[in-house]
Amino acid sequence: MTDSPLPSLAKPKHNQWLILIAAFKLAQALLFAALGVGALKLLHKDAADLLAQLAEHLHHTPETRFVNFLLKYAPLVNDHLLRRIGAMVFIYAGLDLIEGIGLYLEQTWAEYLTLAITASFLPLEVFEVFRRITLIRVSLLVVNALVFLYLLILVTGRQRGKSDPSFTGDN
Secondary structure (H helix, E strand, C coil), X not given: CCCCCCCCCXXXXXXXXXXXHHHXXXXXXXXXXXXXXXXHHCCCXXXXXXXXXXXXXXXXXXXXXXXXXXXXXXXXXXXXXXXXXXXXXHHHHHHHHHHHHHHHCCCHHHHHHHHHHHHHHHHHHHHHHXXXXXXXXXXXXXXXXXXXXXXXXXHHHHHHHHHCCCCCCCC
C-alpha cells in the first residue's frame, strides 16, 4: 500500500444560518399554503355564520377585539374576495417555498431574493409595531430584521471578497 492521502469523504460544510432561515421560510410557506386552502374551503359557504359558530363553540368572550373584528366584517367576505385571498396567499407561499429551497441549496440568487422581499416588508412591520405593540409583531420584526442584516452582511461580504484578489472564498 502506498501512503497516498485518501480523498476527503466529508460532506461539504453548510452555512447553518442559511439552513435556519430556509427552515423558517419553508415553515412560512406551509402556513400560507394552509391559509390558501382554508380560504378556498370557505367558497360557497356563509363565512359570517361559520365564524359565529366557531366563536360560540370556543366560548368567545365579548372583550376579544380580534374576534369582534372578524365577526363584524365577516359578512363582507364573498366568493370573489376568497378567491383573491386564496390566490395571494398561494403566490406568497410559492415565493417562500422558492426562497427556502434556494437558501437551503445556498444559491446566491435566493439570498438576493430573500433580501429584497424581507426589505420590502420591514417598513410595514415597523409601522405595525408603532401602531400597536404586541409580542408577535415585535418578534416578527426582530426575526425579519436579523434575517435582513445577516443576508446583507453575507452578500456584501461576498461582493467585497470578489474585488479582493487575496480572497479565497473559504469564509
